[in-house]
Amino acid sequence: MPVPSRALRRCLPAVVLVLALSGCAGAVSVDPAADASNPRCADVMISLPPVVAEHEQRNTDSQATSAWGAPSQVVLRCGVGVPGPTTDPCVTVNDVDWVVREGDPAWTATTYGRDPAVEVLFDPEQVASSTVLVELGAAVSRVEQTRACVGLSEAIPPPSD
Template sequence: MLPARTFTRRTAVVLAAAALTTMSLAGCSRTIGVEVAPDAADPLCAEVVLAVPDELGGDLPKVPTDAQATAAWGEPGAAVTLRCGVEQVGPAGDCQHVDSGDGTSVDWIVATDGKDTWSFVTYGREPAVEVVVPPAVTEDHSTSFISDLAPAVTQVPATKECQ
């Protein structure tokens, strides 16, 4: 049996090492801040977020977010973000029918802010899903990866289509 003093020192060393490991891992975390949508608590939003892909565009890995019913891919300052539970956008604007490789399709209202930030909001689905693609992503990627989100977004049934 070890003397109490030795046990205390060993315990302190183990606890200090564990604390340093935890702090260093937390420092590597790339959590993306995303504003929660008004209807994020809708149960369909949970299904959407659980079905999102682990990667977009071939090289944008999914990263943690800090809000309910959200997802992000990329890195802070250059991340594609998804929010479920946003307000439904009317049929005005550029409504595009996007087919995915798995046979599903989603109608999106597409907009840009004039500064190369692209916004996609599902049309005809309640709750609506919004995807924002910043200029840092569109410098090296097209927005065609939006079709990769169809399996997740179709967790919300469509009630209308683009005309």
């Protein structure tokens, strides 16, 4: 598995801290992504569902972020770095491609082929990835898809005879 990007390594401790502390009252503290001010993130944010995986949406303290559950079970950031070609698993759920990285305990799903990209963190022991990705799909699809996940057979042309 490739080493996470420098930006992801920098923000991961903050996100883990958010997940640990989000049981406290008040707004959830989430570090904004580098491109959080992108106008397309506003389209995503106003389209987010009020409930994800049976958890109510909570207020956050930064732009282009959201969280669901108390303590937070799902955390979303719009404007994260756009993933390039990768060997990480890429799944398509309701016409939205997601690059999924397993972590301990949080998994990260990042939209693929959309700029700005949206990142979702969740613990698969607490919420099903299929539920989270289905329920957030309509909102993140507000950002136009310009590339799609491909399989190995599609990425490398077969050798000619």
